[in-house]
Amino acid sequence: MSNRTITFLLAGGLALSGCQSAATSQGGRPGEFGCTAGTVGGAVVGGLVGATIGAGTGQLWAVGSGAVLGSAAGNVLTCT
Numbered sequence: 429m430s431n432r433t434i435t436f437l438l439a440g441g442l443a444l445s446g447c448q449s450a451a452t453s454q455g456g457r458p459g460e461f462g463c464t465a466g467t468v469g470g471a472v473v474g475g476l477v478g479a480t481i482g483a484g485t486g487q488l489w490a491v492g493s494g495a496v497l498g499s500a501a502g503n504v505l506t507c508t
Contacts, residue, residue, distance in 0.1 A: 474498015
C-alpha cells in the first residue's frame with residue numbers, strides 16, 4: 429500500500445470519527461453505536477498502522493497485532 433493511500437484512509441477515518449457524538453442514554457451508559465464504531469474504527473486504524481510496519485510474515489503479525497490493540501484502545505476510549 430502506498431503512503432498516499434494510507435494517508436487518505438487515515439484522513440477519512442479521522443473525518444468520520446469527528447461525526448460521532450458523545451451522547452449517552454438515560455442510564456448514563458454510552459450508546460451502543462458509539463461503542464461499536466469506536467471499537468471497529470480502532471481496529472481499522474490499528475490494522476493500517478500495522479500494515480506500514482514489517483515485511484513478509486512480520487507484516488502479517490504487525491497487522492493482526494495492530495488490529496487487536498487498536499480495537500482494544502477504541503473500546504476503552506468510547507465504551508467507558
